[in-house]
Amino acid sequence: MRSERARHNKIIFSGTVGAGKSTAIAALSDIPPVSTEAVASDETAALKRTTTVAMDYGVLNLPDGEKVMLYGTPGQERFSFMWEILSEGGIGLVLLINNANTDPLKDLENYLAAFRKFISGTAVAIGVTHMDRAQEPGLDAYRQKLADLGHDPLPAVFRADARNREDVAMLVKALLYTLNPGLIDA
Amino acid sequence: MSRHTHLPGQPLTALYLLHAGSMDARLIGLSVERHWKHSVRLVATLDEARVVLVDCDRPGVEAAFEQLGQHPRTGVVCYAFHPKDHAPRFPNRVILGKPLNLESLPGILAQAANDTARQVAVAPPRPQAAPETPPANFSSKPAALGHGLKMDDERDLCGAMDDIPLTAGATLPEKLFFDPDLYLIGHLSRAVEQAIVSGRPHVISGLPRLIGVQPRPLPICVTAFRDNQLRPFSMTQLPNTTARIVSSLIFSESVGTDTVYGAEDFLWNIAAWAARGRLPLGADPYQRVRLKAWPNFTHAFVSPHALRIAALWTRTWASPVEIATRLAIPHRYVFSVFSSAQFAGLLDRDAPAVTPPVIAPVVAPTQQQRPSILSRILRKLLNAV
Ligand SMILES: Nc1nc2c(ncn2[C@@H]2O[C@H](COP(=O)(O)OP(=O)(O)O)[C@@H](O)[C@H]2O)c(=O)[nH]1
Ligand SMILES: [Mg+2]
Numbered sequence: 001m002r003s004e005r006a007r008h009n010k011i012i013f014s015g016t017v018g019a020g021k022s023t024a025i026a027a028l029s030d031i032p033p034v035s036t037e038a039v040a041s042d043e044t045a046a047l048k049r050t051t052t053v054a055m056d057y058g059v060l061n062l063p064d065g066e067k068v069m070l071y072g073t074p075g076q077e078r079f080s081f082m083w084e085i086l087s088e089g090g091i092g093l094v095l096l097i098n099n100a101n102t103d104p105l106k107d108l109e110n111y112l113a114a115f116r117k118f119i120s121g122t123a124v125a126i127g128v129t130h131m132d133r134a135q136e137p138g139l140d141a142y143r144q145k146l147a148d149l150g151h152d153p154l155p156a157v158f159r160a161d162a163r164n165r166e167d168v169a170m171l172v173k174a175l176l177y178t179l180n181p182g183l184i185d186a
Numbered sequence: 187m188s189r190h191t192h193l194p195g196q197p198l199t200a201l202y203l204l205h206a207g208s209m210d211a212r213l214i215g216l217s218v219e220r221h222w223k224h225s226v227r228l229v230a231t232l233d234e235a236r237v238v239l240v241d242c243d244r245p246g247v248e249a250a251f252e253q254l255g256q257h258p259r260t261g262v263v264c265y266a267f268h269p270k271d272h273a274p275r276f277p278n279r280v281i282l283g284k285p286l287n288l289e290s291l292p293g294i295l296a297q298a299a300n301d302t303a304r305q306v307a308v309a310p311p312r313p314q315a316a317p318e319t320p321p322a323n324f325s326s327k328p329a330a331l332g333h334g335l336k337m338d339d340e341r342d343l344c345g346a347m348d349d350i351p352l353t354a355g356a357t358l359p360e361k362l363f364f365d366p367d368l369y370l371i372g373h374l375s376r377a378v379e380q381a382i383v384s385g386r387p388h389v390i391s392g393l394p395r396l397i398g399v400q401p402r403p404l405p406i407c408v409t410a411f412r413d414n415q416l417r418p419f420s421m422t423q424l425p426n427t428t429a430r431i432v433s434s435l436i437f438s439e440s441v442g443t444d445t446v447y448g449a450e451d452f453l454w455n456i457a458a459w460a461a462r463g464r465l466p467l468g469a470d471p472y473q474r475v476r477l478k479a480w481p482n483f484t485h486a487f488v489s490p491h492a493l494r495i496a497a498l499w500t501r502t503w504a505s506p507v508e509i510a511t512r513l514a515i516p517h518r519y520v521f522s523v524f525s526s527a528q529f530a531g532l533l534d535r536d537a538p539a540v541t542p543p544v545i546a547p548v549v550a551p552t553q554q555q556r557p558s559i560l561s562r563i564l565r566k567l568l569n570a571v
Contacts, residue, residue, distance in 0.1 A: 009559050062562050091560070138404040138448070143479045153501035156480040159448070167484045169567045173493055174483065176560045181497035182513065183561050 010069035011172060012087045013056075014115065015096030016107050020129045020162025021072040022056045024096060027165040028172070029058025029070055080114045087115070092122040092175045096162060097142075100134035105145045112149060125175040127160030127167065198227040199296045202235030202260075205250035207418060210241065210286075212394055217288050217425050225292040236299040237261035242272045242281065251276075261298035267462075268346050288423055342490045343417075345463035349517045352507060354472040362521075363467045366529070369460035370397075370420045371453070373429040375529050378405060378449050380431060392429045394419075396444065405449035413445070420459035451485040454530040458487045461525035463518030465506070469528070471517070474503045476534045477527055486530075489522045491515045496523070503537045 013021045026032075056072030071090070073083045087093065095111055097104050108126070112119065128142060142157045156174035160167040177183060201218075203211050218226050229235050232253060240250055242264050254262060262279055266272045269281040280298055282291075350358055366372035373390045374397065381388040381399040389398040396410040411419060447455075457466075465471060477499040483492070491513065499509055510520045527533040 009563075011563075060563065060566055062566050064562065066559070066562065068559075068563055068566075091563075136403055139450075139479075139482055140404075154479045156483070156496070158480070158482050158484045160484055164484075170484050173564060173567055174480065174497070176564050177493045177497035180558075180560055181494045183494065183558075183564055 009066070010071050010087075010090045011175070012071050012073065012083075012090045012093045012118075013096065014073040014083065014093060014111060015127075015129075016098050016101060016104075016111075018101075019096035019098040020127075020160075021096055023162040024094070024127070024160075024168045024171075025056045025058040025070045025072050027163065027168045028060065030061045031059045083114055084118065087118045090118065090122065092179060093119060093124045094127060094168075094171050094175060095124055096127045096129050096160070098130050099128050099137070100130040104128070105137060105141060108142065108145060109149060112146075112151075123175055123178040124155045125171045125178065126155055126157045127162070127171045128157065129160055129162050131159045132161065199225060199292065199299050200229045200234055200236045201226050201295055202229050202232050202238045204232060204235075204238035204253070205240040205244055205247055207241060207244060210418065210422070213419075213422055213424070214239070216428065217291075220425055220427060221288070222292050226295060232257060232260070235260050237263060237295045237302075239295075240264045242266035242269075242276070243284075259302060261295070261300075261302040263295055263298045270346070284421065286423070288425060343421075343459060343462055343487075344489055344516075344518045344522045347463050347518045349510070350471060350507065352511065354470075358471070362464055362471075363469070364461060364464045364525075365467045366457075366460065368423045368426070370424065370429075371456045371460040371529055373424075373431060374399075374407070374456050375453060377431045378407070378453060380433075381405070384433065386433050387435065388431055389434045390429050391432050392427075398434070399449065407447045407449050407452040408444050409447070409452075410444050416456070417459050420456045421462065448482065448485065450530045450532070451482050454481050454486040454526040454532075457526045457529035458489060458522055461522055463522050464525065465521045466525050466528055469524065471506045471521070471524075473535070474505050474508070474537045475524075476500070476503050476537070478532050478534045481526070481530060481532060487526070489519060489526075491519045492523055495520055499523070 013025055015021055056070075058070040060068040060070065062068065068091075071086055073086055093115055095108075095115070097108050097111070101107055112124070115124070126142065126146075128139065139157055139159060143154055146154050146157070156171070156178060158167070158171060158174070160171055162168060201214075203214065206214070215228060218228050232238065235257075236259075238254070238260055240247060240262060243266050254260065263282065264272065264276060264279050265282040265284055265286055267284050269283050272281050273279075280294065282294065347362065350356075350362065366375065370390075370393075377388045377390050377397070377399045378401075381401040382405060385401055387398060387400045389396065394411075395415070396408065398408045400406050400408065409416065477496060480496045480500060483496070494513055495509060495515075498504075498513065502509075504512070506520045506524050507517060510517045513520075524533070
């Protein structure tokens with residue numbers, strides 16, 4: 001019998017604290033999203049006392065009864081060791097970057113580095129959030145940064161408001177088509 | 187009416203806009219005022235009209251035709267995005283395609299007016315009491331109007347053009363191409379360019395509403411057009427003297443009701459609406475190009491298949507026709523993306539000298555097995571959003 005983890009399809013949402021992961025998952029999920037205080041597991045026993053971290057999950061119910069889990073990674077980079085475990089078996093990554101942070105292009109670089117292995121086997125779609133509050137850097141700066149980091153072809157980068165379900169769904173659609181442009185949707 | 191401008195013996199065609207949107211009315215009004223003073227006169231009532239103009243795509247077109255029952259001598263010229271689709275509903279009607287060709291319209295109006303007058307003159311007299319027969323095939327059942335059926339088709343805004351040959355060589359149909367200079371997109375793209383080069387805001391003056399470009403810190407477009415006005419306006423050929431690009435320190439009309447768009451998104455959309463499945467004049471549908479990046483699809487117009495086209499075209503050098511073939515979709519959808527990408531600055535034409543071999547279609551010809559998990563998620567998102 002396949003394990004729960006392998007049986008459930010999942011899409012990973014990651015990004016800096018405040019970028020909009022919890023909000024995005026809530027916007028898309030068919031169930032009220034669960035925001036857990038995930039207590040550190042065995043792997044993290046050594047850090048037990050400090051690794052109580054918030055993490056979100058939501059569910060997309062498919063018509064045939066199958067479920068797609070939406071997992072939000074804990075934002076703090078000091079917990080990045082958990083990200084790989086979380087994303088194991090995942091379909092792909094939606095990366096949210098808060099444009100109002102001090103150096104969002106550096107955040108982009110850090111997160112892409114942390115997920116390098118996962119992305120190389122799957123795909124990523126990038127949502128730049130909080131652009132209503134901070135216009136710069138613009139999308140072109142993100143594309144340039146991605147090119148400088150050696151991403152060819154460039155992944156999808158959209159201006160996204162995590163509170164807007166259509167924006168979040170558009171990121172997931174771009175992710176799916178990146179995985180397979182030949183997907184039939186009808 | 188400006189009688190002194192009209193030549194003796196050549197009557198002005200009295201035109202009534204029986205069923206046309208306000209933006210169309212404005213543009214036609216402008217055209218009459220500036221170009222057709224000698225041939226067309228707009229009248230305020232159906233009774234005065236020798237010919238009427240009817241937009242078949244607007245709801246309520248049946249009611250408009252009903253009014254015409256009382257006016258058998260009045261000529262009728264219809265227009266629609268897909269004239270062929272309306273032909274069965276309104277046989278024996280002249281149905282022009284959108285956008286209206288402003289050069290030829292006065293002639294067509296005059297002819298429709300004259301033809302109807304002549305037909306009525308030779309028709310056998312009807313018994314006075316008989317009710318006016320509505321146009322043949324006129325359906326009185328609202329359920330049969332078919333508006334709902336056509337809605338999706340209209341909304342995709344990619345026209346209905348057939349595919350072109352898969353290899354270069356044949357002469358391509360003229361209607362495959364549009365001249366950007368005849369549409370808003372031509373003016374807009376010059377305005378953006380001039381604003382960026384000069385580093386100063388520019389506006390397109392002479393339009394019914396404000397459209398301005400601000401190049402810094404990031405290029406944006408500001409407009410007082412509402413979105414539902416912008417679309418028809420972008421699709422319509424503008425009288426060639428209408429628009430002028432001028433440098434301006436501030437946008438005079440801006441009083442809080444304006445909408446701000448990223449310049450790239452705005453160019454993408456205005457180009458898509460002008461193109462409607464066509465290519466800009468001079469484009470080569472057989473030349474290999476690539477998308478430099480995904481457009482910002484949370485704000486850029488998503489025509490049918492645009493996401494999968496972007497996914498493939500950001501990773502592959504391919505001609506528009508090759509992309510369509512590989513995705514097994516009609517050419518016009520790829521032409522739409524091409525046109526938008528060109529004006530949005532997202533088209534890369536510098537293909538490497540060594541072109542990669544053409545790869546097999548990415549769409550499996552048979553889709554008999556259970557759709558993949560990706561397809562099913564996609565379907566869920568498409569239905570639920
Ligand atoms: N103004 C603005 N607020 C946003 C945007 N996206 C998310 N937010 C808000 O940002 C805050 C942080 O979002 P949250 O989902 O908790 O971020 P997380 O730390 O990544 O889980 C919430 O109040 C959201 O409503 C955006 O694009 N613009
Ligand atoms: Mg959170």
